[in-house]
Amino acid sequence: MVQPMEVLAHLRRHQDDMVELLGRIVELESPSLEKAATDKLVDFLAGQLAALGCEVERVGQTAFGDHLVARWWPAAAGSAPVGQVLILCHIDTVWATGETARRPFRVEDGKVYGPGAEDMKGGVVQALAAIRAMLDLGLAPRKRVVLVFNTDEEVGSPTSRAVIEREALRSAAVFVLEPPVGTAGKIKTFRKGGGGFEVTVKGRAAHAGADHQHGVNAIEELAHQILRIQALTDYTTGTTLNVGTVEGGTRRNVVPAEAKAGVDVRVSTAEEGQRVLKAMLGLKPVNPAAEVTVTGGLNRPPMERTDKIVAMFRKAQQLAAELGLAIDETGTGGGSDGNFTAALGVPTLDGLGAVGEGGHAQGEYAIVSHMPERAALLVRLLQSI
Numbered sequence: 456m457v458q459p460m461e462v463l464a465h466l467r468r469h470q471d472d473m474v475e476l477l478g479r480i481v482e483l484e485s486p487s488l489e490k491a492a493t494d495k496l497v498d499f500l501a502g503q504l505a506a507l508g509c510e511v512e513r514v515g516q517t518a519f520g521d522h523l524v525a526r527w528w529p530a531a532a533g534s535a536p537v538g539q540v541l542i543l544c545h546i547d548t549v550w551a552t553g554e555t556a557r558r559p560f561r562v563e564d565g566k567v568y569g570p571g572a573e574d575m576k577g578g579v580v581q582a583l584a585a586i587r588a589m590l591d592l593g594l595a596p597r598k599r600v601v602l603v604f605n606t607d608e609e610v611g612s613p614t615s616r617a618v619i620e621r622e623a624l625r626s627a628a629v630f631v632l633e634p635p636v637g638t639a640g641k642i643k644t645f646r647k648g649g650g651g652f653e654v655t656v657k658g659r660a661a662h663a664g665a666d667h668q669h670g671v672n673a674i675e676e677l678a679h680q681i682l683r684i685q686a687l688t689d690y691t692t693g694t695t696l697n698v699g700t701v702e703g704g705t706r707r708n709v710v711p712a713e714a715k716a717g718v719d720v721r722v723s724t725a726e727e728g729q730r731v732l733k734a735m736l737g738l739k740p741v742n743p744a745a746e747v748t749v750t751g752g753l754n755r756p757p758m759e760r761t762d763k764i765v766a767m768f769r770k771a772q773q774l775a776a777e778l779g780l781a782i783d784e785t786g787t788g789g790g791s792d793g794n795f796t797a798a799l800g801v802p803t804l805d806g807l808g809a810v811g812e813g814g815h816a817q818g819e820y821a822i823v824s825h826m827p828e829r830a831a832l833l834v835r836l837l838q839s840i
Contacts, residue, residue, distance in 0.1 A: 457593070457594060459774070459777040459778050459831070459835060460777075460779065462588060462592065462778075462831045462834050463778050463779070463827065465588055465591065466584060466828075467827045469587075470824075470826065470827050472584075473581070473826050473827065473830070474562060474823060474826075476583065477560070477567055477572065477576060477580045477821075477826075478560040478567075478569070479499070480496065480499070480500075480576045480579060481555065481569040481570060481571055481576055482555055482559075483495055484496075484550065484552045484553075484554065484570065485520065485546050485548055485606065486549070486551050486552060487548070487606065487608075488518075488519075489552055490517075490518065490520050492552050493519070493520030493546070493547060494521060496520070496546055497513070497520050497523060497546070497604075500546065500579070501513060501523055503583055504523065504525040504527075507583065507586050508527060508529065508530065508590070509525035509526060509527045509586075509602070510525065510527075511523060512524040512525070512526075514618055516606070516607075518614070519547070519607040519614055520546070520547065520606030520607075522603065522604065522606055522615050522618055523604040524601065524602070524603055524622065525601070525603075525604070526539075526599060526600070526601050527599070527600045527601075528595075528599045528600070529589065529590060529595050531595070532595035536596070536598050538599070538626075538627050539600070539601050539622075539625055540597075540600060540601070540626055540628045540630065540836075540837065540840060541602075541622050541625075541629045541630070541801075542582050542600065542601070542603070542630050543603050543629060543630070543632065543792045543793065543796070544575060544579045544582055544604050544605075544808075545575060545605050545612075545633075545792065546579060546606055547605075547606045547608060547609050547610075548570055548571035548574070548609065549815050550570035554570045555569060555570055558570060558817065562823065565822060566821065566823065567820060567821050568819065568820045570819070571819070572809070572811070572820060573634050573809050573819045573821045574634055574819065575632060575634060575809065576809075577634070577808055577811070577821040577826060578632030578633060578807070578808025578809050579604070580809075580826065581807075581809065581826055581829050581830040581833060582602060582833065584827070585830045585831075585833040585834045585837065588831075588834055594834065596837035596838060597840060598627060598840070601622050601626065603615070605792070608791070608792055611755070615792075616792075619792050619796065620795055620796070620799060623795070624801070626796075626801055627801075628767060628801070628803070628836075628840045629801050629803040629804070630804055631643075631792060631796075631805040631806070631808075632807050632808035632833075633791045633793070633806055633807075633808050634809055634810070634811060634814055635806035635808065636785050636806060638810060640782060640806075640810040640825060640829075641782070641783045641784060641806065642782055642783070642784045642785075642804055642807065643758075643784070643785065643791075643793070643806035644764050644765065644768050644784045644785070644786060644804070644805075645723070645757070645758055645759060645786035646758040646786060646789065646790055646791060646797075647721040647722060647723050647757055647786075647788045647789070647790065648721070648723075648728055648753055648755045648756045648790060648798075649722070649753065649754070649755050649788075649789075649790050650751060650752050650755065651717065651719055651720060651751050651754070652718040652720065652735050652750065652751035652752070653715060653716070653718070653750050653751055654677065654747065654749050655713070655715040655749075655750075656674075656680065656713065656714045656715065656748075657673060657712065657713055657745065657748075658670065658671035658672055658673035658710070658711060658713065658714075658742075658744070658745050659671035659710070659744065660709055660710055660712035661710040662709070662710075663707070663708045663709055663710055664708060667710060670710025671710070671712075671745050672710050672711060673703055673704075673713050673714040673745065674703040674704055674711045674714045675742070676714070676745040676747065677701070677715070677716055679742075680738055680741075680747060681698050684698055684716075684718055684738075685697075687730075687734055687735075692722075693722070693723030693724075693727070694722050694727045694730075694731060695719075695721045697718065697719040697720075698716050698718050699717050699718070699719050700716060700717035701714070701716045702714065702715050718735070718751075721788050722753070722757055724759060725756060725757060725759070725798070727757075728757065731753075732752060732753060735749055755790035755794040755795070756794055756795070757794065757798070758790075758791075758794045758803060759797065760786065761797070761800075761802075763800075764797065764802055764803060764804070766802070767802045768784050768804060770836075770839065770840065771832065771836060774832060774835040774839060775835075777835070778831050778832060780832065804836075807829060807836075809821035809822075809826060809829065810822050810825035810829065811825075
């Protein structure tokens with residue numbers, strides 16, 4: 456029987472291979488909104504997955520890169536498994552093509568740098584390395600492994616959400632290989648849900664000097680609405696609303712006929728999400744001569760810290776200890792595809808990906824020595840759940 460520390464030792468011996476693969480994946484730039492570029496990475500990963508013995512389904516897209524759904528069960532394991540577990544990896548980044556020319560992939564002082572290295576191409580490499588290690592060592596997961604590689608997560612997963620939710624509902628557990636929190640590598644057991652609204656106010660234009668009394672000032676009305684919106688924030692429940700953009704008016708001597716604001720929303724519970732949604736869609740004008748229109752909503756439900764998620768984290772913590780690793784849990788205000796799966800009631804662990812810092816920033820990096828450790832933890836999870 457292969458012991459946990461042997462799994463880790465094997466992956467550490469292949470650490471350089473993981474770094475080399477990460478370099479190739481980073482150099483294959485994959486901006487969310489550049490399908491042609493992203494599909495080149497999709498082609499590459501489809502080949503990698505097929506070489507590992509996965510059944511690969513390519514879900515074609517028009518506006519984004521194609522999504523990949525890979526199903527894996529080692530042939531040596533014999534009879535078909537009962538049930539499945541789901542691994543989620545997004546391969547799109549926030550960086551436009553050409554960024555790697557300015558910031559090429561590099562290894563320096565035990566860290567790997569490059570666009571998307573931490574968020575979340577490092578997690579992609581760890582998923583592939585975990586499967587490779589299980590094949591090398593003759594190990595089998597307890598359930599069939601399904602991997603979804605989607606290409607639109609950074610813009611809200613508009614075309615991949617249905618695929619993710621379909622596979623999640625078939626799964627006993629979901630492992631999200633997004634980066635953990637900080638260099639301590641804390642697993643995410645809760646995330647805020649979020650969304651956005653646009654508030655548009657229509658008033659009536661008039662000459663600011665000669666006919667002021669007949670105007671309806673849209674900016675004034677919007678100011679009233681902004682105060683109402685900001686007052687919906689409740690730090691005790693983790694709910695925040697932020698009016699982040701404001702536009703309005705044409706000239707200072709014209710009573711403005713139109714104004715609008717963009718609002719960011721973050722909530723920790725579904726109940727708070729419903730409260731905010733009802734309040735936002737129920738906004739009424741203070742000045743009855745003005746018209747207020749609200750569009751938008753919540754596009755990611757919160758990932759709440761349920762008993763099932765806590766129990767699975769405790770299991771992961773135990774498995775990590777068997778590898779000589781210590782892990783802790785935390786949460787974050789940002790969302791991921793794990794929000795969708797957790798909201799369906801499927802136990803979800805997020806932040807199992809590359810340990811590092813600086814996602815979405817030019818100094819983004821992942822710590823090389825943690826990559827085999829996280830891949831080993833994934834192997835143990837697949838063997839145990």
